[in-house]
Amino acid sequence: MNEPLLNDRTDAILDQDKHLVHSFSEPHALKAPGGRMVISEAEGAYVYTEKGERLLDGMAGLWCVNIGHGRREISSAIAEQLNTLDYFSTFYNLTHPVAAELAEKIATLAPGNLSNVYFGNSGSVANDSAVRTLHYYFNRTGQPRKKKILSRIDAYHGSTHLAIAMTSPDNRVGWDSAEELVHFLSSPGTYRRPDGMSEAQFCDFLIDEMVRDIEKIGAERIACFIAEPIMGAGGVVVPPAGYHERAAAVCKQYEIKTISDEVVTAFGRLGAMFASKEVFNIQPDIICTAKGLSSGYQPISATILSDEIFDVVAEPGSRFMHGMTYSGHPACCAAALANIAILENERICDHVNDAGRYFEQSLKGLSDLDIVGDARGSHFMMGIEFVSNKQTKQAFAKEVFIGQRVAQKAQALGLIVRPLGHMIVLSPPLILDRTQIDEITRTLQQSIVSVTEDLHLEKLL
Numbered sequence: 001m002n003e004p005l006l007n008d009r010t011d012a013i014l015d016q017d018k019h020l021v022h023s024f025s026e027p028h029a030l031k032a033p034g035g036r037m038v039i040s041e042a043e044g045a046y047v048y049t050e051k052g053e054r055l056l057d058g059m060a061g062l063w064c065v066n067i068g069h070g071r072r073e074i075s076s077a078i079a080e081q082l083n084t085l086d087y088f089s090t091f092y093n094l095t096h097p098v099a100a101e102l103a104e105k106i107a108t109l110a111p112g113n114l115s116n117v118y119f120g121n122s123g124s125v126a127n128d129s130a131v132r133t134l135h136y137y138f139n140r141t142g143q144p145r146k147k148k149i150l151s152r153i154d155a156y157h158g159s160t161h162l163a164i165a166m167t168s169p170d171n172r173v174g175w176d177s178a179e180e181l182v183h184f185l186s187s188p189g190t191y192r193r194p195d196g197m198s199e200a201q202f203c204d205f206l207i208d209e210m211v212r213d214i215e216k217i218g219a220e221r222i223a224c225f226i227a228e229p230i231m232g233a234g235g236v237v238v239p240p241a242g243y244h245e246r247a248a249a250v251c252k253q254y255e256i257k258t259i260s261d262e263v264v265t266a267f268g269r270l271g272a273m274f275a276s277k278e279v280f281n282i283q284p285d286i287i288c289t290a291k292g293l294s295s296g297y298q299p300i301s302a303t304i305l306s307d308e309i310f311d312v313v314a315e316p317g318s319r320f321m322h323g324m325t326y327s328g329h330p331a332c333c334a335a336a337l338a339n340i341a342i343l344e345n346e347r348i349c350d351h352v353n354d355a356g357r358y359f360e361q362s363l364k365g366l367s368d369l370d371i372v373g374d375a376r377g378s379h380f381m382m383g384i385e386f387v388s389n390k391q392t393k394q395a396f397a398k399e400v401f402i403g404q405r406v407a408q409k410a411q412a413l414g415l416i417v418r419p420l421g422h423m424i425v426l427s428p429p430l431i432l433d434r435t436q437i438d439e440i441t442r443t444l445q446q447s448i449v450s451v452t453e454d455l456h457l458e459k460l461l
């Protein structure tokens, strides 16, 4: 597969691709030559373009291919399932063996009393399902005004009408959303905290703000607080130490339910099946998960509800008026079960606690480079923020496209990373070994140094 493919169909594919609407794209820019890349094959930690170039997949697809590409156990499990029961629904009183088995498995893995699993097919739907269920819960418990959602600047919770409303507003400029339902708290990012504040003081500031805003809005109007343990698409934002525990305590005090959006963090990325309890010591009322649940081999998500919430939903006379045709699709459940078996049998979390830590330390070592303001993250979830002045943390002008420049250099050297404004982010498959990690660090170092030289030549530094 290292050799260029004899049958390079790139041009023909791009011609067909004119009809494909690309997520979060600038459709006009895609028309430019070289504006799109065709990935045709993948194996392990690598993907191959239609032209036969091999690239290390520093994004695990889109933060999702946790066990790496090309695992035949999963494709076999899917094929076997489709040959046994291709599809049947989980509506009404219907079920099937793999949906039941997966629900039980997730209930066993999830912390505390999170033992009621609703399947969807995306992280957005998982989060929508969580909020819809909570709104209903509060209707049933005689608190119909309790509907508002606390979210945070830099959050990413998905792209359906409700999920995008809970997402940081810069992700929907000019687009509508159910924004009247959402109140935003400050980003918990420590790098750009107010000058002169220690990390501990910043944590106090965030918690004080939360309390103040709850008091202002009125807890009787607030249903929930939704938070990613570590923000992903918002720039790999790691909150200050103790933040999640303190925010959870405030929510408990004001009877506000907590939703932990573990769409990225669950199933190994931070060295635990679920990060909420094991890494951050919180017991949310709901956990939402998707990507790593099947390692992206099939589209499946889970909204995992506490017994306390589901007991209300399951009272006599109550009806769960929420449903999707493909909720608990047999092929998706089979993929997720096979994926979890690989994560467990190959002790991937242990590996992440070793190699992921090495990855983290290696990338943090790039902080010494001139234009690296902050290299942050945890385990296999990392981001690098670029600045034109390290002392003042001055950001590059948007027109410099700094993230894109570094990503393009890295790609030319055989590594896919995701540009994100003035950052690049990395969330590779969790199976990387130390040699591959060294390869990534070297490639990034080379790319950043080369971009720095270009910026000097162009007098942008």
Ligand SMILES: Cc1ncc(COP(=O)(O)O)c(C=O)c1O
Binding pocket: 121, 122, 123, 124, 125, 127, 156, 157, 158, 159, 228, 232, 233, 261, 262, 263, 264, 290, 291
């Ligand atoms: C934390 C988080 N929540 C929710 C979502 C939405 O998931 P999906 O794209 O599957 O709808 C994402 C997607 O990147 C995410 O990172």
